[in-house]
Amino acid sequence: MKVEIIGSGVSGLCCAHAFAERGCEVSIIAASDALDSTCCSWWAGGMLAPGCEGESAEPLIATLGVESMAFWQAIAPDYTTAGTLVVATSRDQPLINNFARNTEGWQRVEGKQVHQLEPDLAERFNCGLFFTDEAHLDPRQALAHLINTLKKSGVSFEQRQIDDAPGNDYHSAADWIIDCRGLGAQQTLTDLRGVKGEMLHIHSDEIALKRPVRLLHPRIPLYIVPRAKGVFMIGATMIESTERTRASVRSVLELLSAAYALHPAFGEATIIEIGVEARPAFTDNLPRLRRRGKTLSVNGMYRHGFLAAPAMARRCVEFALDGIIPPEVMDENTA
Numbered sequence: 001m002k003v004e005i006i007g008s009g010v011s012g013l014c015c016a017h018a019f020a021e022r023g024c025e026v027s028i029i030a031a032s033d034a035l036d037s038t039c040c041s042w043w044a045g046g047m048l049a050p051g052c053e054g055e056s057a058e059p060l061i062a063t064l065g066v067e068s069m070a071f072w073q074a075i076a077p078d079y080t081t082a083g084t085l086v087v088a089t090s091r092d093q094p095l096i097n098n099f100a101r102n103t104e105g106w107q108r109v110e111g112k113q114v115h116q117l118e119p120d121l122a123e124r125f126n127c128g129l130f131f132t133d134e135a136h137l138d139p140r141q142a143l144a145h146l147i148n149t150l151k152k153s154g155v156s157f158e159q160r161q162i163d164d165a166p167g168n169d170y171h172s173a174a175d176w177i178i179d180c181r182g183l184g185a186q187q188t189l190t191d192l193r194g195v196k197g198e199m200l201h202i203h204s205d206e207i208a209l210k211r212p213v214r215l216l217h218p219r220i221p222l223y224i225v226p227r228a229k230g231v232f233m234i235g236a237t238m239i240e241s242t243e244r245t246r247a248s249v250r251s252v253l254e255l256l257s258a259a260y261a262l263h264p265a266f267g268e269a270t271i272i273e274i275g276v277e278a279r280p281a282f283t284d285n286l287p288r289l290r291r292r293g294k295t296l297s298v299n300g301m302y303r304h305g306f307l308a309a310p311a312m313a314r315r316c317v318e319f320a321l322d323g324i325i326p327p328e329v330m331d332e333n334t335a
């Protein structure tokens, strides 16, 4: 069976992997290079945090997330299960209790335990929540590895912009077209919106973190994800906008101030990169599988692309090849 995948972000690559594993002849078409800064996946934090995300997401995200983590563990060279530490300044302690009320899978940690987990934070934060089973990865490394694996297994890549504006029907000889264009599919998926995220990469040798740390704040919740060699990803704003290129001074100031509040050593860090993208999201912020003829759209990953894409890819393949309808993510015409 021939399968054409449009888009080489995390959704497209995970779908390609799932179809190739089932013996399909898979080709990927993407507007940009297989992996570059023009797709949302390039800017992700790489947190695999089904417990923490439960604070604002439906339980479906945790279900998809737990399933997806097994995929990343098998595929991503730097997959690390070190949990997530959630902290707040002494003034914002009530936020910890709120967070605890709305989530599962945490342990309360205090004093010595915070010190054992993150010695560099123990002076400023003496209590928090520890989500023991959560993981993180470097998205760029993980996707580059996935691309290599796909190429070795015979998946072809082509750089081409697909224009499916009304009147420009897209024709393909493939048995299935899997549309994973993220926000690029807005013309077709008219209820898709953008949620802008700004992030930074900084470098510091003054501070070490072993795991993602979330700093709760009434206005600017922040997370920091450690990468290799003293690099940290600081994220991320959540702004209702499809604007994908402009990082505002306010957002960058707020992210940096929050990092400084987490540890003053971040004040001496070097800014390596400021990134902006808009997350593709439906109104309820849940991912969807939708069918139009022989086209299946996998979209709406919102802030959960890495957390949800492998599990969505499995559902997509099972629908296309076995006719199994996944009602939890499929809400339209399945004929």
Ligand SMILES: Cc1cc2nc3c(=O)[nH]c(=O)nc-3n(C[C@H](O)[C@H](O)[C@H](O)COP(=O)(O)OP(=O)(O)OC[C@H]3O[C@@H](n4cnc5c(N)ncnc54)[C@H](O)[C@@H]3O)c2cc1C
Pocket (backbone or CB within 6 Å): 006, 007, 008, 009, 010, 011, 012, 029, 030, 031, 032, 034, 038, 039, 040, 041, 042, 043, 044, 045, 046, 047, 048, 160, 161, 162, 163, 180, 181, 182, 183, 184, 185, 196, 197, 198, 199, 235, 236, 237, 276, 277, 278, 279, 280, 298, 299, 300, 301, 302, 303, 304, 305, 306, 307, 308
């Ligand atoms: C700052 C930030 C931090 C994030 N952190 C996390 C995190 O920690 N964990 C997590 O799980 N998620 C995170 N996310 C969310 C995650 O990045 C997205 O959910 C995910 O990247 C969406 O992937 P996608 O493959 O659907 O879309 P994209 O990555 O945008 O890929 C779309 C692909 O389609 C192609 N394309 C578009 N239009 C066309 C066209 N007309 N023709 C051909 N090709 C086309 C593009 O070239 C690209 O290859 C974060 C997002 C942001 C912005």
